[in-house]
Amino acid sequence: MKTAATHWIPICKIDDIPILGARRIKKSMGAEVAVFRNAEDEIFAVLDVCPHKGGPLSQGIVFGNSVACPLHNWTIDLGTGCAKAPDEGCVKRFRVQVNGREVCLDSEELSTPDEQH
Numbered sequence: 001m002k003t004a005a006t007h008w009i010p011i012c013k014i015d016d017i018p019i020l021g022a023r024r025i026k027k028s029m030g031a032e033v034a035v036f037r038n039a040e041d042e043i044f045a046v047l048d049v050c051p052h053k054g055g056p057l058s059q060g061i062v063f064g065n066s067v068a069c070p071l072h073n074w075t076i077d078l079g080t081g082c083a084k085a086p087d088e089g090c091v092k093r094f095r096v097q098v099n100g101r102e103v104c105l106d107s108e109e110l111s112t113p114d115e116q117h
């Protein structure tokens, strides 16, 4: 079976992302990607669009592996991209690779148009 090698694009250093905050990365089209850093320096990337009403998740506060949407306080699990019950809905996640302190995203995912819901 043939598998295409992932082309990782360096987008920033871990230290460029505020702890418990996010940095926004522009895609070639569609919404931006919110790249989050938690207290353990784990990095997560999701589309910067809340599954509820499109709030900017990048402006939310990170706690544990989750972020609270700044608009109506839904909690999104950054590991799965899904809202915690009783809320329902998921945001698109992006693959992340961290090399040393450098954060990389998959170039193919960055050039893929957003899914329509």
Ligand code: FES
Pocket: 050, 051, 052, 053, 054, 055, 069, 070, 071, 072, 073, 074
């Ligand atoms: S838009 Fe995010 S909770 Fe409503």
